[in-house]
Structures are given as C-alpha cells and as structure tokens.
Amino acid sequence: xxxxxxxxxxxxxxxxxxxxxxxxxxxxxxxxxxxxxxxxxxxxxxxxxxxxxxxxxxxxxxxxxxxxxxxxxxxxxxxxxxxxxxxxxxxxxxxxxxxxxxxxxxxxxxxxxxxxxxxxxxxxxxxxxxxxxxxxxxxxxxxxxxxxxxxxxxxxxxxxxxxxxxxxxxxxxxxxxxxxxxxxxxxxxxxxxxxxxxxxxxxxxxxxxxxxxxxxxxxxxxxxxxxxxxxxxxxxxxxxxxxxxxxxxxxxxxxxxxxxxxxxxxxxxxxxxxxxxxxxxxxxxxxxxxxxxxxxxxxxxxxxxxxxxxxxxxxxxxxxxxxxxxxxxxxxxxxxxxxxxxxxxxxxxxxxxxxxxxxxxxxxxxxxxxxxxxxxxxxxxxxxxxxxxxxxxxxxxxxxxxxxxxxxxxxxxxxxxxxxxxxxxxxxxxxxxxxxxxxxxxxxxxxxxxxxxxxxxxxxxxxxxxxxxxxxxxxxxxxxxxxxxxxxxxxxxxxxxxxxxxxxxxxxxxxxxxxxxxxxxxxxxxxxxxxxxxxxxxxxxxxxxxxxxxxxxxxxxxxxxxxxxxxxxxxxxxxxxxxxxxxxxxxxxxxxxxxxxxxxxxxxxxxxxxxxxxxxxxxxxxxxxxxxxxxxxxxxxxxxxxxxxxxxxxxxxxxxxxxxxxxxxxxxxxxxxxxxxxxxxxxxxxxxxxxxxxx
Ligand SMILES: Cc1ncc(C[n+]2csc(CCOP(=O)(O)OP(=O)(O)O)c2C)c(N)n1
Ligand SMILES: [Mg+2]
Numbered sequence: 001x002x003x004x005x006x007x008x009x010x011x012x013x014x015x016x017x018x019x020x021x022x023x024x025x026x027x028x029x030x031x032x033x034x035x036x037x038x039x040x041x042x043x044x045x046x047x048x049x050x051x052x053x054x055x056x057x058x059x060x061x062x063x064x065x066x067x068x069x070x071x072x073x074x075x076x077x078x079x080x081x082x083x084x085x086x087x088x089x090x091x092x093x094x095x096x097x098x099x100x101x102x103x104x105x106x107x108x109x110x111x112x113x114x115x116x117x118x119x120x121x122x123x124x125x126x127x128x129x130x131x132x133x134x135x136x137x138x139x140x141x142x143x144x145x146x147x148x149x150x151x152x153x154x155x156x157x158x159x160x161x162x163x164x165x166x167x168x169x170x171x172x173x174x175x176x177x178x179x180x181x182x183x184x185x186x187x188x189x190x191x192x193x194x195x196x197x198x199x200x201x202x203x204x205x206x207x208x209x210x211x212x213x214x215x216x217x218x219x220x221x222x223x224x225x226x227x228x229x230x231x232x233x234x235x236x237x238x239x240x241x242x243x244x245x246x247x248x249x250x251x252x253x254x255x256x257x258x259x260x261x262x263x264x265x266x267x268x269x270x271x272x273x274x275x276x277x278x279x280x281x282x283x284x285x286x287x288x289x290x291x292x293x294x295x296x297x298x299x300x301x302x303x304x305x306x307x308x309x310x311x312x313x314x315x316x317x318x319x320x321x322x323x324x325x326x327x328x329x330x331x332x333x334x335x336x337x338x339x340x341x342x343x344x345x346x347x348x349x350x351x352x353x354x355x356x357x358x359x360x361x362x363x364x365x366x367x368x369x370x371x372x373x374x375x376x377x378x379x380x381x382x383x384x385x386x387x388x389x390x391x392x393x394x395x396x397x398x399x400x401x402x403x404x405x406x407x408x409x410x411x412x413x414x415x416x417x418x419x420x421x422x423x424x425x426x427x428x429x430x431x432x433x434x435x436x437x438x439x440x441x442x443x444x445x446x447x448x449x450x451x452x453x454x455x456x457x458x459x460x461x462x463x464x465x466x467x468x469x470x471x472x473x474x475x476x477x478x479x480x481x482x483x484x485x486x487x488x489x490x491x492x493x494x495x496x497x498x499x500x501x502x503x504x505x506x507x508x509x510x511x512x513x514x515x516x517x518x519x520x521x522x523x524x525x526x527x528x529x530x531x532x533x534x535x536x537x538x539x540x541x542x543x544x545x546x547x548x549x550x551x552x553x554x555x556x557x558x559x560x561x562x563x564x565x566x567x568x569x570x571x572x573x574x575x576x577x578x579x580x581x582x583x584x585x586x587x588x589x590x591x592x593x594x595x596x597x598x599x600x601x602x603x604x605x606x607x608x609x610x611x612x613x614x615x616x617x618x619x620x621x622x623x624x625x626x627x628x629x630x631x632x633x634x635x636x637x638x639x640x641x642x643x644x645x646x647x648x649x650x651x652x653x654x655x656x657x658x659x660x661x662x663x664x665x666x667x668x669x670x671x672x673x674x675x676x677x678x679x680x681x682x683x684x685x686x687x688x689x690x691x692x693x694x695x
Contacts, residue, residue, distance in 0.1 A: 018322035019057070019249075022092060023049045024305040025319040027278065029091070030084035031301060032312045033118035033125070035292045040119060040127065043276030043288030045085035046301070047246055048180060048211055051271055052085055054249045055178060055209070056093060057326035059256050063335035064095040064328050067109065067136045068102060070161075070360060070453070071175045071338055072331070074138050074154050078147025078191075079182035079211065080128040081290075087115055087125050090136040091315070094324035097135045102361065109135035112315060131451070131478045139451055140478050143470055145188030148208065149441050151179045152194040153448020153456070155206040155266070156423070156433075160403065160454065163429030165352055170345045172338070172356075176260075179208045183216050187225055190470070192232075193441030198266045199237030200436075202425040206266040207259045211246075213275045215286050233268040246273035278304040359401055359453040362537050368398040372531055375523035377554035384545040384586065385487040387523035389414025391530045392457075396420065396431070399534070403449065404457030404483070405433030407442050412547075413459035413487045439464050443471030443484070450480040455534065461493075462486035462502040462544060465509060475540035476514040482540045483533045488547040489519065490641035491676060492587055497666030506642040509542045510614055518613040519544035519640075521589030523552045524561035525612055532565055532616070539615075546587040548669055553590065558608075567616025568628055571608045572596050578607035580687045581629060583638040583650055585611050588658075588678065592639050595683040606687070611638075611650065635694040637687050641678060656690050658683055 030045035056062070061073045077086045087110050095109040108114075110124055117123035124134045128142030138154075141147040155177045162173035185191050198206055210229065214221045230240045239262045241255040252271065259267035276288025280300035293301075299309045308314065346353040358365035373394045375387065395402060396417045403423065410416045410432070421430035435442040439460050446456040458468070465472070465486050475482045491501045509517045516539045520526040526545070533541035553571070555561060563569025568583075572593060580599070584592030592608050599606045609628055611617060617625065629636070629650065636655035638647045644659040651657055658677050665672060673679060 018318045019053065021316055022057075022319040022322045023053045024307055025092060025315055026053065026085065026088040027305065028302060028307055028311075028314060029088045029115055031293060031298045033084050033087075033115050035295070035298060036116065037119040038292045040084065040292075041081040041290045042084065042293055043279070043282070044079060044082035044182065044211065044213075045088065046288075047213060047273040047275050047277050048082065048085055050249050051209060051246055051252055051273075052089055052180065053323070054252050055256065056089055057323055058253055059260075060178070060327065061175065061331055061334050062093075062327055063331035064093045064324060065104070065332065066335055067095050068098045069335045069338065071173055072335075073175050074151070074177040076138050076141070076147045076151045076154070076177065076179045077129055078141055078151070078179050078185045079144065080141030080147065082180070082182075083125070083127065083129050084118065085180075086129050086137065087118070087134075089323070090134070091115060092320050092323035093327045094320065095136045100132075112313060116313060139448070140474055143474070144182070144184040145190040146444055146470065146474060148179055148181050148185050148188075148191035149194040149444025149471065150448035150451065151177045151206060151208070152198045152203065152441070153445035153450075154452050155198065155203040156201065156428075156445065157449045157452030157454050158205055159203070159428035160423070161452070164400070165356055167345070167349060170341060172341065172345065176205045176207060180211065181208055182211045183213065183221050183225060186210060186229055190440040190444055193438035194445060195233065195236050195238065197436060197438060197441060197445070200425070202237070202264050203266045204263050207256070208266070208268050210268055210270045211273055212270045213273045215275050215284070215289060217286060217289060219286050230268065230270055237265055239265050239267040240270065241267065242270045242272070244272055246271050355401075364399065364401065364455065364534060366398055368395055368534070369531065371395050371398045372527050374527065375552050377556070378552040381549050381551035381590075382523055383547055383549050384520055384523065384526045385412070385414045385547060387526040388485065388530065388543060388545050389416075391527050393418055395530070395534075399455070400431075401453070402455045402457065402534075403431050403433065404446065404459070405435055406459035407435045407439045407464070408437045409460055412461070413485055415457065415459035415485055439467035440470065443468035443475070446482045447471050447475050447478065447480055450475070450482050451478075455481065455483070457483035457485055459485040459487070461488040461500060462505055463488070463500055465502070465505050465542070469508070472509070472515060472540065472542070473512055476512050479514065479538040480540055481533070481536045481538065484540060484542045485545065486542060487545040489544045489586060490546065491660065491664035491672045492546055492548045492641060492669055494548075494669040494672065495666055498663040501664035502642065503660050503663055504643045504645070506544065506640070507645040509544075510646060515540050515542055516613055516615045517542045517544060518564070518616075519586035520564065520612050521553070521584065521586055521610050522550050522561070524555060525564050525610070528561050528564040529612065532613075544586060548587060550587050551590040553593065558593070563610065564612050565616070566620050566624065567613040567618070568609055568611035570628055571610040573607050574600065574605040576605055578633055579605045579635060580691050581607045581609055581633055581636045582683070582687065583609045583611050583636060585640050588639040588641060591678060591680060591683065594680045595687065598680055598684050599687060604687075604691070614646075635690045637683065637690055639678070639683055641676075654690070654694050656686055658686060
C-alpha cells in the first residue's frame with residue numbers, strides 16, 4: 001500500500017499513486033458538488049478523505065455488489081453534513097443499488113450524475129445522508145450525535161445476532177461498526193450517553209473515529225469545548241488512540257489495527273485534521289465548514305493537490321479501480337464464503353436459518369400472533385401499562401427478536417421480560433436492556449438496533465418523551481418499526497405533580513408524520529395495539545399507557561377491541577341517529593362509556609367512539625370515517641386528559657372537549673379528576689349543553 005502522505009502536501013496526484021489519486025478524487029468531487037449546488041459542506045470531506053479512504057480500502061469488510069450483506073461492517077457518517085464524503089466513497093467503491101424489495105437493480109448506488117445532482121429534488125444525494133433513499137447509507141444522519149447513538153445500537157445488535165445465530169463452525173456474525181464523528185457530535189449529550197453505555201457493555205466491535213479539527217461553525221472549539229475528550233472516553237472505559245495528523249494514513253491504519261486487536265472495550269480514534277486542507281485561504285478555518293468555496297479557492301486547492309485546475313467532477317479510472325478493487329477484493333470473497341456458510345447452516349439449523357431470512361426481509365418470524373392474550377371484562381380492571389407488560393410477556397417466548405427495556409423505570413413501565421436474561425457485556429444475547437437514565441440515547445440506540453434486523457422497544461414515562469423526541473422523529477423519517485412505550489400518560493400520575501404529568505406530549509407525538517401514536521382504552525385495546533405495532537413494517541409506534549387502573553370493557557356488550565386496527569370505531573351506540581357523539585381515548589374511554597350509559601338512561605341517543613390512533617383512523621377511507629363520525633352530527637364531545645390541540649379536527653366548530661388547558665397539580669388522582677372536570681357528571685353536563693347549542 002501507499003506510504004504516508006507527505007504532510008507538506010507536495011503535489012503528487014498522478015496515476016502512479018492510485019491511492020493518492022483516489023483521495024484527491026474524493027476531495028475534488030466534494031468541492032465541485034458543493035460549488036455546483038451552491039450549498040453544502042466541502043471542508044470536512046476534504047480533511048477526512050485519507051482516513052475514510054484508508055478505512056474503506058484496507059479494513060472495511062464490505063461487498064460493493066451486495067451492500068445488504070448482513071455481516072458487513074457498518075460505516076456510519078455521524079457528521080452527516082460531510083455527506084459528500086459518503087457519496088464519493090459509494091461512487092468510487094462502485095457500490096450497487098439494492099431496491100426496496102432487497103433485489104439488486106444493476107444500477108450504481110451513486111453515479112457521477114447523481115453526484116452532479118447533489119442536494120437537488122429527488123436526487124440520491126440529498127444534503128444529509130438519508131436511509132432508504134441511497135443504498136449504502138446505513139442510517140440517516142445530520143442531527144449531530146444521532147449516528148453515534150445509532151452505532152451503539154448496531155453494535156449491540158451485531159453481538160446479539162452473533163450470540164443468537166452463531167454455532168460451532170458457523171460464525172455468521174462478527175462484524176464491526178465504524179463511525180466518523182465530529183466535534184459537534186461529541187459535544188452532544190446523546191453521544192455521551194451512548195458512549196457511556198457502550199463502555200459499560202464493553203462493545204469491542206465499535207470504533208468511533210473522531211475528527212478533531214478544533215473547528216465548529218462559530219469558530220474554534222475553544223469557544224465552548226475545551227475538555228479533554230480522549231480522557232473522557234478513557235473514563236467511559238474505552239480504548240483510545242490518537243493520530244496526530246489525518247494525512248498520516250499509516251498511523252491511522254495502526255490505530256485501526258489496535259481497535260481490531262482490542263477484545264473487551266470500544267475504541268475511540270482521535271484524528272487531528274485540518275478542515276478544508278488545500279484551500280488557499282480557508283484551510284483550517286471555520287470558513288471551510290460551509291458555503292460554496294468559490295472558483296478561486298477550488299482552483300487553489302486543486303493546484304495544491306497537483307490536480308488539473310480546470311477539471312470538474314473528474315473521476316480518473318485508476319482512482320475508481322483502486323477503491324472498488326480494494327473493497328471488493330476483500331469483501332466479495334468474504335461475502336461469498338458467508339453465503340456458502342449460510343447454505344450449510346440451513347441444512348443443520350433450518351429453523352434458525354428461516355428466522356434469519358425473515359428478519360432480513362423485515363418480517364417477523366413465527367406464529368407470535370397466537371400468543372396475544374385476551375382479557376375478561378372487569379369493572380376494576382388493570383392499568384394499560386400492566387396489560388402491556390402481560391402482552392409483552394405472553395409474546396416474548398414466541399418472539400425472541402423482540403428486545404428492549406427501559407431508562408431505569410422497568411418496574412413502572414412494565415417492560416421487563418420475566419425469565420429472560422439481562423443484555424450485558426457477558427450476556428450479549430440477553431433480552432432485557434438496562435439503558436440507564438438515558439432517554440435520548442435509548443431512542444437512538446433502539447433505532448440502530450432496528451437498522452440491524454431486531455424489533456426493539458423502549459420504555460419511560462410519557463412526560464420524558466420530550467427527552468427522546470429527536471430519535472423518535474428519525475425513526476419516523478427512516479420508517480423504522482420501533483415500539484416506543486410511554487406510561488404514566490396523564491394527570492392520572494397523581495401525586496408526582498405537574499413535572500410528571502404530560503399535557504402537550506400527546507399532540508406533539510401525533511404531530512410527527514409517520515409515527516403511529518396509539519392510546520389504548522383498556523386491556524384488550526392494549527393487546528390489539530401491540531399487534532398493530534408489531535405488524536407495522538414502516539412505522540414506529542408510540543404506545544401511550546396509563547399508570548392507573550382502567551376498567552376492562554365488557555366486549556360482549558360493546559364492540560370488539562379489534563376496531564382499534566382502524567384507529568377509531570363505534571364502541572357503543574343507540575337506536576336510530578345519535579343526538580350526541582362522545583369520543584374518548586385511553587383512560588378516559590370508560591369514563592365516556594359511563595357518561596353514555598347515564599345519558600341513555602335519561603333518554604338521550606348517544607354514541608361512543610373510541611379513537612386510540614388518529615394516525616390509523618386517517619388512513620381509513622372517507623366512507624368508514626364518515627360512518628364512525630357522521631358529518632351531519634355536529635354535537636360532539638371529546639374527552640382526553642391532555643391538551644386540546646388538534647381535537648377540533650374531530651369535534652368541529654360546534655363541539656367541545658374535556659381536556660387540559662393548564663399544567664396539572666400534585667394531588668391524589670380522584671381530586672385531580674374532579675378539579676379538571678374528568679367526571680361523568682361534567683361530561684354529561686357538557687354533552688347536554690352541546691346538544692342544546694346544536695339543536
Ligand atoms: C443537533 C444539531 N445541532 C446543530 C446542527 C447544525 N450544525 C451542523 S454542523 C455543526 C457544527 C460543525 O462543527 P463540527 O461538528 O466540528 O463539524 P466540522 O465543521 O468540523 O466538520 C452544526 C452546529 C446540527 N446539524 N445538529
Ligand atoms: Mg469540527
């Protein structure tokens with residue numbers, strides 16, 4: 001291989017040194033693409049080109065022809081603003097496109113034309129790397145810190161898969177996870193949370209490469225970030241290596257060798273780099289971070305590389321051949337041997353092989369649905385968090401790919417699988433995860449696990465959904481079927497008071513496109529909610545569950561809970577046309593049923609609609625929605641212990657809500673329900689007023 005690049009950057013860009021040619025190709029593609037798009041970030045791809053090139057050509061176990069090979073090493077670009085680095089690598093390595101059905105299309109993942117379309121509408125080269133949009137992008141990055149968090153989930157999942165599927169003589173999984181991250185990534189709390197857990201779990205298959213360039217947007221990192229990052233990671237229990245100069249590829253290769261030789265902890269490789277290296281005036285300054293650099297800077301940089309100054313989007317054949325040859329030369333035989341191993345494995349372990357096939361296809365193996373429990377009618381009932389725990393535990397033996405845990409609240413969130421091992425350093429195949437009090441990382445790690453074939457779930461109090469909103473949003477953008485469990489979903493929390501009582505969180509979750517927010521109204525709706533969540537293939541689910549007991553509705557008297565699959569359904573009805581429609585969700589559903597019975601006893605024609613998932617309800621056709629909520633019936637009252645925002649969609653201008661317009665308070669639950677109007681009498685009174693108004 002090539003010797004270390006000369007730190008003085010003497011111009012040596014010629015075909016006799018194809019590695020150097022390839023590195024400079026990455027740099028010039030990044031500059032040209034940013035200049036053409038007139039936006040983006042060229043400086044970091046330029047600085048990291050030697051590091052990324054060395055990683056890909058000398059270490060990454062990756063077959064460009066099958067970028068979906070399950071045991072490939074993962075490469076995560078957490079500093080997503082450096083997206084051109086990834087696109088250039090995918091192009092030079094000649095990575096081939098895989099379609100949504102998992103089939104090769106025969107097209108490149110990123111063609112040169114795609115690079116010329118950088119940041120344009122519908123291109124495969126969006127501003128930040130987007131999972132599902134571009135083959136070879138392992139996760140969507142851009143919000144700093146998230147790729148770091150995801151990578152911990154990927155490393156956990158890789159070890160879980162190894163522990164679950166590997167057999168003597170059949171090492172199906174032994175892959176590593178590499179991350180490129182920046183100062184900003186390591187300033188973010190989510191990366192610190194995730195790194196701390198990675199150290200605890202001893203994830204020796206995880207390597208973060210930290211681009212220590214001492215520059216962020218506002219200027220030098222001395223503005224706000226002067227801690228000793230390396231010592232911090234040592235304190236987390238990581239192995240650390242520093243590479244003094246990003247140009248010194250041999251020193252970097254040594255560092256990766258040290259990572260590969262470390263078997264008990266994750267590795268941080270700090271690489272000191274000069275952002276925008278080669279730019280005549282911008283190199284090493286925050287000006288190299290963003291903006292089209294301008295023709296003059298670009299020509300100057302090209303000149304310093306010994307590159308033809310006028311050439312644009314130039315990809316020398318030798319550069320592409322060098323990268324694709326090196327990556328495929330190592331990766332293809334490994335992948336072919338793996339495929340052959342899987343064939344032999346299938347003979348010996350057909351059941352495991354089938355399960356693996358299903359997981360790879362994004363399907364859930366086995367007949368898990370038969371385990372879904374049914375709950376008997378019960379006036380006292382159980383909390384929906386309790387019901388959820390029972391459903392989870394009923395499913396667990398049938399659904400070994402269901403793995404998760406809580407941010408230190410498992411006894412409250414009921415997310416523990418009884419009779420299962422914890423997932424720990426010594427038991428990587430365990431199922432009960434202890435995320436620690438790290439909600440943000442919990443969400444981000446769960447996304448990484450979902451990107452690696454598992455079905456993760458998380459658990460915390462609903463009010464802390466705000467602490468994990470960024471990864472929930474990214475799960476929705478990436479269409480990952482993660483199950484986010486949120487308990488203690490209202491003022492029903494009681495004495496813990498307003499800090500622990502969610503108000504605006506329901507509306508905030510419902511506002512995320514592609515997230516199925518389900519608030520089941522009793523134990524049987526909770527069962528169906530789980531079924532829906534696990535049946536989703538492209539949507540994350542937020543399960544919103546109560547702390548307090550909810551009566552289990554008598555389904556022989558009222559409609560079946562399977563109505564939840566349509567998002568909303570008529571639970572109880574009257575003879576003839578209703579005079580009032582009462583809508584409820586979650587713990588307020590039985591309250592609405594009681595109000596309905598009272599009104600019916602007084603001769604009012606009333607209907608109850610259970611509306612646990614607005615998301616699913618909006619997916620139904622107009623005829624169904626109109627049958628549930630007839631447009632002609634304007635007298636409507638919705639009852640929910642959350643903010644009113646959004647309910648006007650269902651109650652209209654002439655209806656009303658019993659909802660929360662302030663924060664809650666610390667008191668026993670019965671007092672709070674009375675104070676805020678969640679009583680049968682108040683709902684009936686409002687219903688009569690609304691009926692009167694609409695007469
Ligand atoms: C969570 C989050 N906050 C803010 C930003 C906007 N942003 C993009 S890059 C950046 C910092 C750039 O510095 P660094 O991370 O060191 O990357 P470098 O410029 O050195 O490549 C910021 C604040 C972001 N992408 N994500
Ligand atoms: Mg930086």
